[in-house]
Amino acid sequence: MTKRRLFTRLGVVGTLLAGALVVAFAPPAQSIEASLSAVNSSTWQTNASVQGIAVAAGKAYAGGRFTSVRPPGAAAGTGEVAQAYLAAFDATTGALVTSFNPVLNGQVYAVAASADGSRIFVGGDFTTVNGQTRNRIAAFDTATGALVANWKPSVSYRVKTIAVSGTTVYFGGSFGLVNSLTRNRLAAVTTDTGTLLPWAPDVNGDVYAVDAADDASKVYAGGQFSTVNGTNQNTVTSLDPVSGAVLPFPGASAVPPPNGSCTTRVKSIDASGDTVYFGNGGDGGGCFDGTWAVDIATNTLKWKNQCLGATEAVKVVNGWLYKGSHAHDCANQGAGGFPQGFDYRFLLSEKLSDGSLGPWYPNTDADPNSVTNVGPLAFATNGSDLWAGGDFLHVNDVAQQGLTHFTNAVPGAAPAKPAKLLPYSVQPGVVQIHFPTVVDNDDSTLTYRLLKGFTNTTIATWTAKSTPWDRPWLSYTDTSSAPGESTNYRVEVTDGSTTVRGNYSDPVTVASTASTAYDQIVNADGPQAYWRLGEAAGTTTSVDASGQSNNGTFTGVTLGGAGAIAGNTAMTTSTSTGRMIGEKGYSFPQQFTVEAWVKQSGIGRGGRIIGFGNGKTQSSAINDRMLYMRTNGSIVFGVNDGAQRTLTSPSGENDGQWHHVVGTFDNGMMKLYVDGVLSGSSLVGQASLYYGWWRVGYDLTNSWPGGGATQTGMGIDEAAVYPYALTPAQVQSHYAAK
Numbered sequence: 121m122t123k124r125r126l127f128t129r130l131g132v133v134g135t136l137l138a139g140a141l142v143v144a145f146a147p148p149a150q151s152i153e154a155s156l157s158a159v160n161s162s163t164w165q166t167n168a169s170v171q172g173i174a175v176a177a178g179k180a181y182a183g184g185r186f187t188s189v190r191p192p193g194a195a196a197g198t199g200e201v202a203q204a205y206l207a208a209f210d211a212t213t214g215a216l217v218t219s220f221n222p223v224l225n226g227q228v229y230a231v232a233a234s235a236d237g238s239r240i241f242v243g244g245d246f247t248t249v250n251g252q253t254r255n256r257i258a259a260f261d262t263a264t265g266a267l268v269a270n271w272k273p274s275v276s277y278r279v280k281t282i283a284v285s286g287t288t289v290y291f292g293g294s295f296g297l298v299n300s301l302t303r304n305r306l307a308a309v310t311t312d313t314g315t316l317l318p319w320a321p322d323v324n325g326d327v328y329a330v331d332a333a334d335d336a337s338k339v340y341a342g343g344q345f346s347t348v349n350g351t352n353q354n355t356v357t358s359l360d361p362v363s364g365a366v367l368p369f370p371g372a373s374a375v376p377p378p379n380g381s382c383t384t385r386v387k388s389i390d391a392s393g394d395t396v397y398f399g400n401g402g403d404g405g406g407c408f409d410g411t412w413a414v415d416i417a418t419n420t421l422k423w424k425n426q427c428l429g430a431t432e433a434v435k436v437v438n439g440w441l442y443k444g445s446h447a448h449d450c451a452n453q454g455a456g457g458f459p460q461g462f463d464y465r466f467l468l469s470e471k472l473s474d475g476s477l478g479p480w481y482p483n484t485d486a487d488p489n490s491v492t493n494v495g496p497l498a499f500a501t502n503g504s505d506l507w508a509g510g511d512f513l514h515v516n517d518v519a520q521q522g523l524t525h526f527t528n529a530v531p532g533a534a535p536a537k538p539a540k541l542l543p544y545s546v547q548p549g550v551v552q553i554h555f556p557t558v559v560d561n562d563d564s565t566l567t568y569r570l571l572k573g574f575t576n577t578t579i580a581t582w583t584a585k586s587t588p589w590d591r592p593w594l595s596y597t598d599t600s601s602a603p604g605e606s607t608n609y610r611v612e613v614t615d616g617s618t619t620v621r622g623n624y625s626d627p628v629t630v631a632s633t634a635s636t637a638y639d640q641i642v643n644a645d646g647p648q649a650y651w652r653l654g655e656a657a658g659t660t661t662s663v664d665a666s667g668q669s670n671n672g673t674f675t676g677v678t679l680g681g682a683g684a685i686a687g688n689t690a691m692t693t694s695t696s697t698g699r700m701i702g703e704k705g706y707s708f709p710q711q712f713t714v715e716a717w718v719k720q721s722g723i724g725r726g727g728r729i730i731g732f733g734n735g736k737t738q739s740s741a742i743n744d745r746m747l748y749m750r751t752n753g754s755i756v757f758g759v760n761d762g763a764q765r766t767l768t769s770p771s772g773e774n775d776g777q778w779h780h781v782v783g784t785f786d787n788g789m790m791k792l793y794v795d796g797v798l799s800g801s802s803l804v805g806q807a808s809l810y811y812g813w814w815r816v817g818y819d820l821t822n823s824w825p826g827g828g829a830t831q832t833g834m835g836i837d838e839a840a841v842y843p844y845a846l847t848p849a850q851v852q853s854h855y856a857a858k
Contacts, residue, residue, distance in 0.1 A: 151563065151617030154469050154480035155438030156506055157532035158561035160515050162192045163214030166207070166522030167200065169490055170509025172282075173500035173523075174240050176233035177262035179208045179217055180500065180507045181240050182523055183228025185491070189216055196521065206231075206242060208265070211502060214525055220265040224249050230291070231500075232282040234311055238262055241289055243279025257282075257291060259314065271314040274299050275307075285332035285339070285361065287311050290319075292327025292341055306330070306341060306364075321357070321364040322349050331389040333396065333416045336361055340396055342386025354378075355385040356398065358419055371414035371421035375400065382407035390499075392436035395422065395472070399443065401430030411443060411475055425475035426452050429464065435499035437506050438528065440478055441470040444496025444508060446486060451708070451809035453477060458589035461734060461811030462707050465588075466495035466512065479564035481588050482526065482533075484512035504528050516561075531617035533561040538568075538611040538622030542667045543598075544644035545628055546635035551598040553609055554646025556843070557586040563615040570596055571610050574624075589707040593843040595646055603632035638685045638857045639665060642840055645850055648712075649702055649814055650840040654688040655679050662691075662700050662816075666840070670704040670814075677817065683837045684717035684778035685858060690837035691817070693727065698831060699817030700839075701736060708809040713784045713842035714747055714757075715854065716816065719835035721776040724751045726829025729781060730839050731758075733819045734812040742810050743819050747781050747792075749774060749834070750826035757783035757792040758824050761805035766825050767792040769799040778837070780855045784845035791845070796855030798848060814841050 166186035174181050188200040189207050192214065201216060205228045208220035226246035233240050243257045250267050256275040259268040276297035283290045290308045298307045299316050305327045308319040325345030332339045341348075342356040349366050354377055358369040375384060384402030391397075395413050402409050409430045413422040433444035447465045450457030456476050458465070466485065469478035486495040490511035497510040505527045515524045536558040545551045553570065560566055564587055570580040580596045601607055606629050612621040635641060642650055643666060650666035657680040662672040676695035683690035691700065709732070716730045731746020733739075744760035753774035757767045767790060773779050782793040791801040816839040821827030846854075 151530050151615045152528065152532035153563040153565065154478050155440050156442070156480060156526045156528055156562070157530070158480055158482040158516070158526070159533050160482065160520070161214055161525045161527055163520070163523055163525045164189050164191055164209055164216050165194070165520055166509075167196065168522065169487070169492060169497060169511035170522045171227070171229045171497050172231035172242070173498045173507045173509050174231040174233040175211055175500050175502040175507060176237035176240055178211050179220070179262065180211050180525070181206070181208050181231050181233075181242075182507075182509050183231045183242050183244065184509065184522070185227050186522060192520065195519065205244070205246065209523070222249055222260065222265070222267065223251070229278065229280045229293075230282040232284050232289070233262075234284050235286065239268065239311065241282050241284065243275075243282050243291055243293065245278050256293075256295070273309050273314045273316060280326065280328055281330045283331045283339075284311060285336050288317065288361070289314075290330050290332060290339055292323075292330045292343065294326045305343075305345070319362065319364045321359055321366070323357075324348075328385065328387050329389040331391045331396070332361060333391045334393060335416075338367060338416060338419075340389050340391065342389055342398065344385050367419065369419045371412070371419050374398075374412040374421050374424045376408055381405065384408040387430065387432055388434045390434045390436055391416065397434045397436065397441055399431030399434040399445070401432065409445070409447075411441065411470060413472070413475065423473075423475040425470060427457065427468075428460070430494060432494055432497045432510070433499040433508070435501055435506060436472065437501045438504060439472060440480070441472055441475070442480070442499060442506055443468045443470060444499060444510065446495050450477065457809070458587075459708055459809045459811040461705065462589045464495075467508070479562060479587075481559065481561040482516050484508075484510065484524070485514045487511045487513050532563070532615070534618040535560040535563070535566055535613045535615055535620050537620050538613055540623040541609045541611060541625040542643070543609055543625050543628040544640060545631040546637075546640050546644045548603050548631050548633060549599055549601065551601060551607070551628060551630060552595070552644045552646065553598065554593055554595045555611055556593050557584050557591050558613055559586055559588050559591065560615050567614050567616070568594060569612050571612060571621075572598070572600075573607055576610070592711075593646065593648070595844070601630045603630050605630045636857060638838065638854070641853060641857045642838070643667075645846065646842060646844075647840040648843045649704075651700060651702070651816060652688055653679075653691040653700070653816070653837055653839060654683060664702070670702045672700040672702045672816070674700050681835060684719070684780075685838055688837070690717075690719075690835050693817055693831050693834045693836070696831050697739075697818045698834070699815055699819065701816075702814045705736070705811055705813055706732075707811050708807065709745070709843065710807055711786050711844045712745060713782060713840075713844065713846045714745060715780075715782045715842070715846070716747065716839040717778050717780055717837040718749065718773075719776065719778045720749055720753070720774040721833065722774060724830060725774055725833060726751050726753070727831035727834045728817060728819050728821050729834070729836060730814070730816050730841075731819060732812045733815050734810050735819070736813050739820045740812070740815075742808065742812070743821075744808055745783075745785065746819070746821070747783050748821050748824070748827060749829060751829045752826075754826065755779070755781050755792065755794050755799070756824070756826060757790060759785055759790050759804060760808045761788075762808070764824055765790065765802065765804040767800035767802060768826070769794045778835070778858075780858065782846065782851050782854075786845035789845070793848075793851045796852045
C-alpha cells in the first residue's frame with residue numbers, strides 16, 4: 121500500500137503502520153455543540169428596542185420602547201401593527217398574539233412571570249394601563265390577557281427590574297416610595313394581591329437588576345449604588361429575602377471599586393441552581409464589562425470572565441450561560457478569546473464551570489440611532505430556548521429588529537462551505553494540499569474529509585476546532601498517485617448532522633521531476649499570504665500569489681528593481697516608511713512563519729522586513745512576530761509574550777547581497793533561520809493576543825532591541841506568511857531554490 125503523510129494542527133493523530141496511514145479521530149461532532157441552535161427562529165419584530173421579556177403560558181411577553189410590531193421579514197414601516205410598549209408572541213411560532221393588546225401610556229423596562237405562568241408582572245414608566253391607574257407596575261392574567269384588577273401597588277418612579285420568587289414579587293428601580301411609604305429603590309409585594317411587604321432595603325442609587333435564588337434563600341440586586349442599609353456595597357448586594365438585611369458577600373470582590381478611570385456596575389443577574397451569575401457594564405477604557413459567578417450557599421466567587429464590552433443580559437439555558445453584550449475584546453480570556461479589532465460579538469455563550477467562551481456564534485448588531493445603542497438588552501427562556509430583545513436591527517446579518525428567538529431544534533447551523541483546494545505537486549509522485557478550516561455557528565469541533573477524484577474517495581479524515589476568530593489550517597501530503605497522473609481533490613465537512621462539500625479543485629498533474637520554480641515550491645507549502653513583490657513600477661497593489669486573496673497596498677516603495685529570484689523583480693523602500701500592508705486582518709496567530717528575502721547596504725542601515733502589527737494604514741501601536749535588521753546587519757526575529765523575546769543572527773547581513781530570512785513560531789517555540797541555516801531558537805510563552813495585519817517593510821521597531829534602523833533603501837522580495845511553522849527541510853528547500 122502506498123504511503124501517505126499527514127500534517128495538521130490541533131492534536132489530530134496520524135500514524136504510519138505497515139505503509140498505511142491510520143488517522144485516529146473522534147466520532148463526528150453532534151450538531152449543536154452548545155445547547156441552542158445559532159439559527160434564529162421566525163419571530164415578529166418591533167420598531168424600537170425591547171427592554172424586558174418573560175415566557176409564560178405558551179407566550180413570550182416583550183416590553184420596551186416600541187410603539188408597533190411587524191411580521192418577520194417585513195421592512196421597517198411595512199405591515200406595522202400598532203402596539204405600544206408591551207406585546208405578546210406565540211412562544212412556538214413567534215407570531216403576534218392579537219388578543220393581547222394592552223394600552224400603556226409609558227415605556228416598559230421589566231417583565232417577569234409567576235412560577236406557575238398564570239401571571240406576568242411588568243414595570244416601567246407608565247402610569248395608566250387600559251385607562252386605569254397603574255403607577256409603574258402592573259399584573260396581567262396570562263389566560264385572558266386581562267389586567268389584574270386587585271393588583272395595583274403604586275410606585276413613585278421608574279421600575280427597572282422585577283423578579284418573582286414563590287408568593288413574592290421583588291422589584292427595583294429609581295423610586296423612593298411605594299404606596300406612599302418609603303422604599304428606596306427596592307421593594308416587595310405579594311403575587312396575589314400586590315400587598316406591600318415590610319422588606320425594605322435602603323439603597324442609595326438606582327437598581328438595574330434583581331433576582332432570587334431558586335431555593336429562595338437569598339435575593340441579589342445590582343445597579344448604580346454604593347451603600348445598602350448604610351453599609352458599603354459596591355453596585356451589588358446579597359439580601360435576606362424576608363428581613364432585607366445585607367448578607368456577607370465575599371464574591372462581590374469581583375467588582376472593582378470605582379476610580380478616576382473606571383466605574384463598573386452590575387446590569388444583569390440570573391440565579392440558577394446553586395449558582396448566581398452576574399453581568400457588568402463599565403465606563404472607561406479597560407473597565408470591567410464581563411461576567412462572574414458566585415456559589416449561592418457560601419456567596420463566594422467561582423469564576424470571572426473579563427471580556428470587554430458591557431454585558432446587558434445573562435441567562436442559563438440547558439447547561440450554558442448565554443450572554444448579551446457588545447463584547448469587543450476577549451483577549452484576556454487567553455487563546456480561547458478574541459482580540460480588540462476582530463469584531464463585535466453581541467451574543468456569546470460561556471461554560472458554567474469557568475466562564476470560558478462556548479461554541480455558539482450567532483450575532484446581532486446595535487441600532488446606531490437608538491437611545492441605548494448596545495444590541496441585546498434582555499433575555500428570557502422557557503427552559504429550552506432563548507428569547508432575546510434589544511435595540512438591534514439585524515440577526516445573523518438578516519434584517520430583524522428588536523426581538524429574536526433561538527431554540528434547540530436540530531440540525532442547527534450548517535458548517536460553512538470549505539474553500540476550493542489549491543493542490544500543488546513539485547516532487548515526483550507527491551501532491552501537497554493545505555486548506556483553512558471553516559466555522560459552524562453552533563459547533564466548534566467539526567469533522568473534515570479529504571476526497572480524491574471524481575469518485576470522491578476519502579483519503580484523510582480530521583477533527584478540528586475552529587471559531588470565527590481562530591480558523592486553523594489542515595494539511596495533507598498525498599503520495600498515492602503515479603507521476604504524470606492528473607487528479608483533483610475536494611473537502612467535505614460535517615457537524616454530525618449536516619455535511620457540506622467544497623468545490624472540486626482544478627486538476628493537478630502529479631510531478632514526474634522535481635520542480636525548481638521558487639514560487640511553485642513556496643505555494644506547495646501552503647502560505648496564508650505570498651507577495652512576490654514583482655509588480656511593475658507605478659503599481660499600487662501587491663497581488664497575493666497564494667490564492668488566498670490577501671492583496672496588499674504599496675506605500676513609499678520603488679518597484680521593478682532586480683530581485684532575489686531570477687525572473688522576478690523586487691520592492692525597495694524609497695522612503696523611511698516604505699511598506700506594503702495586506703488587506704486582510706487576522707487574530708493572534710500562535711503558529712506561523714514569516715519569510716522574505718532582504719538586501720540592505722551600508723553601516724547604520726537596516727529596518728523592518730516583515731511582521732505583524734495592529735495598524736492597517738498607520739504605524740502600529742502594537743507589533744511583533746517580525747523580522748528586522750539592526751544597524752550592524754544582524755537579523756532579529758521578535759515575538760512579544762508579555763516581554764520582547766528576540767533571536768539575533770551574527771552581524772554583516774547588510775552587505776548589499778540578498779539573504780533569505782525566516783522566523784517560525786509554534787506554540788512558544790521560536791526559531792530564526794538565515795540563508796537556510798538555523799541561527800537560534802528559544803522556548804517562550806504565548807504570543808501577544810491582538811488583531812492585526814501582516815506588513816512587509818516599515819513598522820515601528822524603536823522599542824525593540826537594536827530597532828529603529830534607517831529603513832530607506834531596503835530591498836525586500838518574495839515575502840510570505842504561513843499558518844504553521846515551516847520545518848528546517850522546508851526552509852532549506854526554499855533557500856536552495858534561489
